Amino acid sequence: MSNTTTPRLSLPFLAAGQAQKHITVNEALGRLDGLVQLAVQSRTVAAQPASPADGAMHILPTGATGAAWFDKAAGLLAHYVDGVWAALTPRAGWLAWIIDEGLALIHDGENWTPLSSTFKALTAARSPFFAATRFEILEQEVTLSGASVATTVMIPARAIVLGVSTRTSAAITGATSYSCGVAGEAGKFGAALGVAKNASNVGVIGPTAYYADTPVVITAAGGAFTGGKVRVSIHAMRFDPPAAV
Known part of the structure; x- marks a missing residue:
């Protein structure tokens, strides 16, 4: 297998003879937990939260600030797991529920667009x-x-x-x-x-x-x-x- 991650969700594959397989499996499960039934806290919060809940997910707006957010492109997903923020790239067709707006979005391959529009x-x-x-x-x-x-x-x-x-x-x-x-x-x-x-x-x-x-x-x-x-x-x-x- 030449690829190290799955094509759609970028979940890490186990390598043949890999040591500490649980690390790779747990990383994949954590990403699945965030992306399946995707619910996002906000798409407008620009300041990286100081004390996010484990599993928190945000869509990064333009001008996001904070050590893990400031250099990331608008529209990326920021996922907080085990004390670390990971930036995830959405794909066309992904759906997300925006909790603070009560609004569903769909990604068209370039931007997040409200389903209601x-x-x-x-x-x-x-x-x-x-x-x-x-x-x-x-x-x-x-x-x-x-x-x-x-x-x-x-x-x-x-x-x-x-x-x-x-x-x-x-x-x-x-x-x-x-x-x-x-x-x-x-x-x-x-x-x-x-x-x-x-x-x-x-x-x-x-x-x-x-x-x-x-x-x-x-x-x-x-x-x-x-x-x-x-x-x-x-x-x-x-x-x-x-x-x-």
């Missing part, structure tokens, strides 16, 4: 020339502050929107309620929506076409947002033209 699509029909009609849900969890917050996930140009649903994922402070809509129509998908955790709304509208990428806007009522989060789901139909020839 990816497209969830179902192709309803496809023609012989590969034109298609798709039903899609575009999602984002929005952290609230100020008078209003616009999503970075957009209603796509040339999509037909059937509705936008919301759920308050962290109790909202500062405002007594909120509206969900678009610029110029603050309550298009709902108004006087609840600020308590798990309050939800399904803002169904008549099918509406959008001809430019359009953010959803969450607008505070009764005061400005000082905290809280809302999960926004855009329910839409999209259309693909026939394939190029």
